[in-house]
Amino acid sequence: MASVSVIKPKARLSNSNILFLIAAVIFVLMYIFALISYPASFMQFQTFFDLFNLNAPLIIMTLGLCIVMIGGGIDISIGSVCGLITMACAVFLESKSGSIGGAILIALGIGIAFGILQGYLIAYLEIQPFIITLSGLFLAQGLLTTLHKDPINVTMPAFVALRDFDIVINWLGTKNRLGIFIPCEIKPGAIIVVILLVILASLMKWSRFGRNVYAVGGNSHSAMMLGINVKRTIFITYVISGLTAGIAGFVYIMTTGAGNVGNAAGAEMKAIASAIIGGTLLNGGVGNLLGAPIGTLTLLIINELIRAAGVQSNFQAMVSGLLLYFFIVLQSIIMSLRDRRKFSVSLPPWLRLSDKAQKSSQT
Amino acid sequence: MRKLIQTFSHLFLPLSVMILLIIINLIKGADYFSISLVNGALYGNIPNILFGASELVILSIGMTLVTAASRGQDISIGESATITSAVFVMFVLQASEVTLFTIVIAFLLSCVVGLALGAFNGTLVSVFKVQPMVASLILFTGGRSIAFMIDGKLSPILANDISNQIGTVIPGVPIQTPIILTVVFIVLVAVLFKTTTLKLYVEAVGINPNAARLNGINPKKIIFLTFLIMGVCSAVAGFIAVNKAGRHDSVNLLKLIMMDAILAVAIGGNSLGGGKFSITGSIIGAYTIEMLNRTLLRLEIEPAMIKVFKAIFIIILMVVASPVVRVFAKKTLDRVRNWRSPSSQSAKLTTTNIPTRKEQ
Incomplete structure (x- = not known):
């Protein structure tokens, strides 16, 4: 009768949670592996913080993309929009009337404008999201090259001060080769990542809107039958994605301090890959926002590991593709085994995941 | 007559776009259709479009099938084409004397590699039930570095008469060879669809895989088959592209062509969510995209602005063709x-x- 008890709906982990669990376990295993094999670099706290410091824009973009993907859509324009924003901010900051507040407004404005345009076309005119966001990508790239072609290095004093601003943790740090103590540094971008993560994750977890997004992504027809405003929900997901792209653009220029045509190029594919590793399915309805940073960090640690191992640069892409292959196949095997319900039953009783979850949920 | 109208109704969108573009071009200059004979080959706007779009047409045929059967898109086609063409180039270069026979053998070899790559993606999609876009993301990430490994980072040059002729013109034939190859490929595909039930099966699987399975069609097999066809398509496209370019550039060969191929499928009036499809529409869509690119160049728009205009054009096109606007137009x-x-x-x-x- 074990199988009957397994079927109980409350007892089973939801797909979102099990995919998130897989992602988290893989991340922890990867990090432990990195610690063991390259203790010299990975033991330093700064290495861990640098993952956040240098890749904050990617994590922020992935958060927005995850929401869109949970809603059943896709947004491939985010990387180019982010690049456009860095260039727009750089041009604005270098002009006479430049100010940091204005730059933030520009960044958010452009992001939200793209979000509203794409969201309206996709949600209310029912056009395929891939095509619309693809043309959004073209539009952003075209506007970027129209705006300015050459790299701009922002020299405005107030902005340079902001760029070089670090939060220094004195009690955490490492000694370098000469024995001088170097405290850890955290960039403001990493703080923004954490704040956004908390806000968006709680929005998706507990608010009415977040639950609507899951319902719409799972099955938009039944969501409509339940009285959810499907079109508005989809529209808002794209606006949020545009907003996060805007924030990511500002964080990007805050870390690099320069506007360049190649900024954040190809970030959309990286964001999609990390969202998938983090356990968000492309069909929608399944995913956990906490998986977004975990997916990004897993991808980054893979790259760091490859770099630390001294693999030739042209093999890096190949190895990361191979690892991606393992993740995807692993996810799919676990999902299909779960669907057949043989996986948990065939395991010895003390290993049954669903039974354990059932007991914990009942108590 | 009614049947004819029905078959043309789904081609309405691509054809009207094409006519619109032709009108814009004619307004710009009346010599749009003029064709001149240079070195025994036809040159002009129309032959240039046919010449330039040849890889895109072939890839969009494969993309249509994949989209129809698996309800998703293969984003690794450019990378597959790069790998297959790397194999082709290396085989041709290691041969002591380049004859037509070597070229054919090398082409067949690259087709086999294409089949293998298609099988890789197809296995992931059909057996492991991975989304096509995710499955092809793997090859998209690693494909170009595999091509680097094969061609040894040196971007080898194809300097022989035969591949030069395949890339440009065969003496005595007034039409560029890529155009002829594309036409041959289209004819082969048309024969395949006329003689087999592939189209019906693919549509059945795309509309509802479970219903197809209950009717005795194996959805896994059909999806796998479409990916194999996609692999062959990318091998042929890579073959044409590398012969056109004359050298194998692993970084830039057919870069980001999947975007154009997906766009061609959409402009051709096909749903990106699978189901019914029209290869003719996709072919016209592919030529339309090339025509659009060349029109923007012909209108002497700044190179920096070209992408903006392309994006605006696509958005307007999709808005006009969107279901909501269509229903509204019908009501009015x-x-x-x-x-x-x-x-x-x-x-x-x-x-x-x-x-x-x-x-x-």
């Missing part, structure tokens, strides 16, 4: 008809023989 058309109707209806009543029938 009906309203206009009803508004005009009182006079016409009364005229109809007098002319038709309904009252006389009633009397009988």
